[in-house]
Amino acid sequence: MIDLYYWPTPNGHKITLFLEESGLPYTIRPINIGAGDQFKPDFLKISPNNKMPAIVDHAPAGGDEPISVFESGAILLYLAGKSGQFLSSDPRIRIATVEWLFWQTSGFGPMLGQNHHFNHYAPEKIPYAIARYINESRRLYGVLNQRLAGRDFLAGDYSIADMACYPWAALHDGQNIVIDDFPNVGRWLKTIAARPATQRAYALANDINPESGKPLSAEARRHLFGQPEHK
Numbered sequence: 001m002i003d004l005y006y007w008p009t010p011n012g013h014k015i016t017l018f019l020e021e022s023g024l025p026y027t028i029r030p031i032n033i034g035a036g037d038q039f040k041p042d043f044l045k046i047s048p049n050n051k052m053p054a055i056v057d058h059a060p061a062g063g064d065e066p067i068s069v070f071e072s073g074a075i076l077l078y079l080a081g082k083s084g085q086f087l088s089s090d091p092r093i094r095i096a097t098v099e100w101l102f103w104q105t106s107g108f109g110p111m112l113g114q115n116h117h118f119n120h121y122a123p124e125k126i127p128y129a130i131a132r133y134i135n136e137s138r139r140l141y142g143v144l145n146q147r148l149a150g151r152d153f154l155a156g157d158y159s160i161a162d163m164a165c166y167p168w169a170a171l172h173d174g175q176n177i178v179i180d181d182f183p184n185v186g187r188w189l190k191t192i193a194a195r196p197a198t199q200r201a202y203a204l205a206n207d208i209n210p211e212s213g214k215p216l217s218a219e220a221r222r223h224l225f226g227q228p229e230h231k
Contacts, residue, residue, distance in 0.1 A: 008205035010167035100161035
């Protein structure tokens with residue numbers, strides 16, 4: 001059994017996408033990041049960067065003690081190795097999958113995250129920051145669009161690279177991205193959205209966080225953006 005420490009964010013969705021596709025048994029342990037759960041000592045033992053998602057695998061390969069993993073990209077690689085799914089054994093496809101996974105974790109996700117922040121959450125509108133991150137988002141969508149030209153998925157069959165990128169690209173409307181400008185991305189998004197496992201994964205969001213989509217409270221803003229000291 002896998003314990004998934006989760007909140008319905010793009011990085012959280014990556015892991016539920018994998019778990020729903022793979023059939024690995026798991027239990028969700030909600031980490032309400034708006035309430036500061038990510039700073040609790042027990043969670044910091046498995047995720048020292050006070051970020052979710054994280055997992056604890058109580059039945060790792062070879063037995064022995066449970067294994068904990070933090071960082072969404074590392075979790076996807078771990079689960080792919082454990083299950084033997086969504087990461088090809090073909091060396092060329094495998095390295096392409098890892099390349100695009102790292103592209104998401106190092107660039108696509110962080111840049112879109114800054115886009116969201118300065119457009120929707122920053123206490124003051126900073127035109128330079130807004131323009132900077134919208135322009136970089138458009139560049140990255142262009143890279144993704146070019147990669148998907150003539151391909152159904154990023155690397156061979158549906159893989160952990162697609163699972164990593166999809167939850168961020170699915171929020172394009174809030175990133176000032178006109179998806180019609182990137183038709184290959186739009187087609188890819190529709191293909192993944194239609195998968196039953198995707199629909200199951202996203203159905204979890206409202207169950208876990210019924211307040212999703214509502215304005216953030218002052219407390220949530222403090223926990224998410226204020227970087228308070230927690231000891």
